[in-house]
Amino acid sequence: MIPPMAQYSIGVDLGGTNLRAAAIDAQGRILRKSSGSTNLSAGPDAVVADIVAAIRALREELGTEQLVGVGIGSPGFIIMDKGLITGSPNLPGFDNYPIRDEIERLLRAPVILENDANAAALGEKWMGAGREVDDLVLLTLGTGIGGGVIIGGRVLHGFVGMAGELGHMTVVPTGNPCGCGNTGCLEKHASATAVSSMAKLMGLGDDLSSEQVYQLAVGG
Ligand SMILES: [Zn+2]
Structure with a gap:
């Protein structure tokens, strides 16, 4: 059979x-x-x-x-x-x-x-770095900044489902405008995209990747 x-x-x-x-x-x-x-x-x-x-x-x-x-x-x-x-x-x-x-x-x-x-946070809780714990915070760094929060083994969605949107925390109150409608979101100041565009504004170069900006910073 x-x-x-x-x-x-x-x-x-x-x-x-x-x-x-x-x-x-x-x-x-x-x-x-x-x-x-x-x-x-x-x-x-x-x-x-x-x-x-x-x-x-x-x-x-x-x-x-x-x-x-x-x-x-x-x-x-x-x-x-x-x-x-x-x-x-x-x-x-x-x-x-x-x-x-x-x-x-x-x-x-x-x-x-x-x-x-x-x-991704749920995946880490199930199979990855969060297996041993019931509460965890996950950040994804890339084009934007994503966030996932697990509390007591469950995804925290919040009232309108945006509780884990850590990329849209305000970090610079008078900062860059964001697609979410707010200004100064973490994503607009610390994502790979934001780092590259800030380097361009500072005249460091037009097409620098965030890693190249990091290397410049490390090199002084
Ligand atoms: Zn935002």
């Missing part, structure tokens, strides 16, 4: 540049991975079609019946109960687009939409 295939879930990392998907089993082992790019200029319908195609490809290999559910991690503010992304400068065109319901409809599988840093 052929043993029944094991249950698995699929996680999708929807970024402004890359679109990655992975199937994992109940022990957190990665069974299959795929990666492509996020074709933002083609609009949300096309990006959703790519997401669904990536999930279907994994599902065909691993079995439709065994798929427990799909988790989508995306930058921006997530309205959890509605499954919407709002105010994500890295995903223009997705504001209030019914991304979760649309993917659910096309796949006929349960889908959870979560902020990518919250999902």
Whole structure:
């Protein structure tokens, strides 16, 4: 007798540049991975079609019946109960687009939409650096600054789902304007993008990476 295939879930990392998907089993082992790019200029319908195609490809290999559910991690503010992304400068065109319901409809599988840093924090709690603790804070540093807060083993969403948005803490009250509508957010002063653009403003160079700026700073 052929043993029944094991249950698995699929996680999708929807970024402004890359679109990655992975199937994992109940022990957190990665069974299959795929990666492509996020074709933002083609609009949300096309990006959703790519997401669904990536999930279907994994599902065909691993079995439709065994798929427990799909988790989508995306930058921006997530309205959890509605499954919407709002105010994500890295995903223009997705504001209030019914991304979760649309993917659910096309796949006929349960889908959870979560902020990518919250999902990363949950991942660290489950399999990574946070395994031994129930409370942790995670920061993602890149194009922007994402934050995830786990309290008592659960993601802290707060009243409107933005509790973990540490990149949008005000650090310079009269600082740079941010896509979130505020000014002086941490993300606008300490992300890789912010460091590069501040170096440009200071006349250090036009296309310096944040790492090159760091090297300049270290070198005095
Ligand atoms: Zn902000």
